[in-house]
Amino acid sequence: MINGKHLLFELGCEELPPKTLLKLSNALRSNIIEALTAAGLSFTASKAYATPRRLAVVIENLATAQPDKTIEKRGPAMQAAFAADGTPSKAAVGFAVSCGTTFDKLERLTTDKGEWLVFTQNVKGQSTENLIPDIIRHSIAALPIAKRMRWGSFSTEFVRPVHWAVLLYGGNIIKTEILGLETGTATRGHRFHAPQKLTINKPEDYPEALFKEGKVIADFEQRKSIIHAAAQKAALAVNGIAHIEDELLEEVTALNEWPVPVTGSFDPRFLDLPAEVLITTMQTNQKYFPVKNAVGGLLPHFITFSNIDSSNLQSIRQGNERVVTPRLSDAEFFWKQDRKKRLEERLLSLSSIIFQENLGTLADKTERVENLAAYIATNINADIDLAKRAALLAKTDLMTEMVGEFGNLQGIMGRYYALADNEPAEVARALEEQYFPKQSGSPTPPSTTGQILAIADKLDTLVGIFKVGLIPTGDKDPYALRRAALGILRTIIENKLNINIVELIRFANDQINPSASQSGSEVKRYANGSIDDEPTTSDQVIDFIFDRLKGYCFDQGYSADEFDAVIAVTPAEPLDFMQRLQAVKAFRQLPQAESLAAANKRIRNILKKSETAPGAQVGQLIEAQEKQLLAAALQSDKDIQPLLAQRDYPAMLNRLAQLRDDIDAFFDHVMVMTEDAELRANRLALLSMLSEQFLSCADISRLQS
Structure with a gap:
């Protein structure tokens, strides 16, 4: 059992930003835990608390001191420790001085690799009470606060002004200064219900004392559960379900x-x-929970939460109703005004909106996306007219009053306005689905036209931003190109679209003519010394897309060597890539897999050292094993061709797995690099034939044991 005491740190503030409260709370806990661990202070558990006016952390059973430890510093080797006359060398004396000791206090360390001077020191662990103040200060300083503020005449900075600080270890105060405040035992309860000071006697009393005496539920997750349950109960009272x-x-x-x-x-x-x-x-402006009926339709009710247990909730209800009415009236006005003009009539106004300074206006982007959509539709045998119409109208809802007020409704309002304009339902759906998937794990577009528009729109942005040199670096990705690339891949793969992404990227690149205002240095920067940057742009985007594909495959549970085996044969279609990858994963479970992977590696190494051209004809062979392998290879080639045409890669690799015994026998009995040049060429041609059969699916030589 650990000999320790509970630690409590609480920082009381003005109301903290609600959208970052949980992030700050988790970061404070993580920072403290990391610092305690680095200091060698053990504990059994930790808990973060967060309310609008406080951040707190409780550490349970925190050790009272660091463990004692022995420090060992290795110095010069013994052969360098003495001068010719037997006196300590400068290196040895310097080492002793650096350790704060004298040469005669140094010891010898003997290992199987030699003998060295060594300095050993026993260091007593510091007490926890001495270490905690700096740990807390450093943990606060490392919080992810975008903009810190000052207040009054203080020089300290934090996200909001601070008013109190509690720092208890067991039942004792750790006296120190935190953000200009002297630490103590006094906290504050609810601003209105319990504004007086509350004393915390020991850390384990913290949440209970705040609840009973301070009318504060300190635990964020507990409060969240209470709000969720209370909202549903309130909605049930009006025969609804809280959204x-x-x-x-x-x-x-x-x-x-x-x-x-x-x-x-x-x-x-x-x-x-x-x-x-x-x-x-209701959600964005008022922080209300809407109420729906059993089939998902909205009811004329909402649920809000008051931070006061008022004796006159009727007044609070009426106040919220008065506030929401003009908000809804504004939305009603936008809806009516927007419907006075068809989406098609807003096309001209797209010319007044800059998409990106070197890529032109939204009208320019619309033209490019329309061409891309037609190209994709042609390649997947979809309705070209619907794809072009959806692309033409894709950005028109950005010019409406409603989307101008509520940016998150882009696409959604496009769907409503398109239906009101009697546009085809498929086109209307596509206007919303162009933004799918909206976030990680969310659905891809369900309609074919929506899939085409989503791919075209994202790819135009991706290629265009790359073309003007604004390539994501590190954590910086202001145009969300990584998300766009993953969205393209998911849309293609999850909807089983046979799209050659390499050709599509090159087509998209051909649509773009960056503004002449772009500096020459920006062009050359990504052109690898070439004046013409177009091939380079395409290649960069292709690499970027396949890097995202690698991450997607890893998330799906595929291994690095499985991915390498497929990428080695450069499939141009993401769907085809995934089908090959699935086959490779299944293949490696076969009993023949390891032997065949090793044989393919051997074959590839032999062929690399020779000058055998792919497709070389196999001539006269003399050994029984090589004749048998040739016959087996010719038959397998015949068998896999229809499987390859059908992209039945699992069956294809299963068929090739049957070659294992013949390949093993060949290598056991036949010398490939014989001195007979003609025979050697024939044997190399045979190996080339085998290699090409496997490479028609993947390079299984990349699979690790």
């Missing part, structure tokens, strides 16, 4: 220390607006 999205739930949790649900209503006439408009208005 709760995780992001808003966390924000509401970060806004309340003592959450009290309040149910409000609005004029049912607003239900004539698109549901997404109402939901966005």
Whole structure:
């Protein structure tokens, strides 16, 4: 059992930014844990607490001191430790001085590799109480705060002004200064219900004391669960179900220390607006949870949370209803105004919006995407007219009042306005689906036209931004190109689209003519010394796409050597790539796999050293084993051709696995690099034939044992 005591640190502040509260809380806990671990201080558990006015961490059973340790420093080798006259050398004396000792205090260390001077020192561990103040200060300084502020005449900085600091170890205060505050035992409860100082006697009392005496639920996750359950209970009272999205739930949790649900209503006439408009208005502007019926339709109610347990909740409800009505009225006005003009009539206004200074306007982008969409539709035998129409209207909803007010409704409003304009339903859906997948793990476009538009739009952005030299570096990716590339890949693979991504990228590149205002240095920077950057741009985007594919494959559970085996044969279609990868993964489970991988590696090494051209004809052979292998290879070539045409790679590799015994027998009995030049050439041609058969699927020589 660990001999330790609980540690509590709490920092009391003005109301913290709700969208970053949880991030700050988790970071503070992580920073403290990391520092304690680095200091060698053991503990059994840790817990973070976060409310609008406080960040706190409790460390359980924290050791009272660092363990004692022995420090060993190795110095010069013994042959360099003495001068010719037997006195200590300068190197030996210098080493002793660097260790804060004298030569006669040094010891000898003997190993099987030699003998050295060594300095050994026993260091007593420092007490936890002495170490904690600096650990807390450094942990606060390392918090991910984008912009720190100062207040009053203080020189200290934090995300918000701080008012108190609690630092307890067991039942004792660790006296120190944190952000200009003297630490103590006094915390604060709820700003209105319990504004007086509360004393925390020991760390384990912290959450309970705040709850009972301070009307504060300190545990973020507990508060979040309470809000979720209370919202659903309140919605049930009006025969509904609360529409709760995780992001808003966390924000509401970060806004309340003592959450009290309040149910409000609005004029049912607003239900004539698109549901997404109402939901966005309530969630974004008001932090309300909308209420739906059993089949998903909106009800004229909302759930909000008050941070006060008021005796007059009716007044709070009425106040929220008064506030939401003008918001919904604005949305209603936007909806009516936008519908006075067809989407098609907004095309001219796209010429006034710059997409990117070197890539032209949204009208220019629309033209490129329209050409790309037609190209993709042609290649997958889809409806070209629908694809072009969707691409033409894709960005027109950006010119509407509604999307101008609520940017997150782009695409969604395009769908509604297109349907109102009697555009084909497939086109209307595509206007929304062009932004799919919206985030990691979310669905790809379900409609064919939506898939085409999503790929075309993302690829135009990807190639265009690369072409003007704004390539992502490190963590910097302002145009979200990594997400775009992954979205393209997922859309192709998960919807089983046979698209040659290499040809598509080159076509997209041909559509773009960067502005002449682009500096020559920007062009040359990514052109590898070439004046013409177009091939280089395409190659860079191809590499970028396949790097994203590698990450996607790893997330799907494929290994690095399996990926390498497929990338080695450069499949140009992401779907085809994945089909080959699946086959390789299945192949390596076969009993013949390891032997065949090793044989293929041997074959590839032999062929690399020879000058045998692919497709070389096999002439006269003399050994029984090589004749048998040739016959087997000719038959397998005949058998795999229809499988290759059908892209039945698992069956193809299963068939090739049957060559194992003949290949093993060949290498056991036949010398490939014989002195007879003609025979050697024939044997190399045979190996080349085998290699080409395997390479028609993947390079299995890349598979590790």
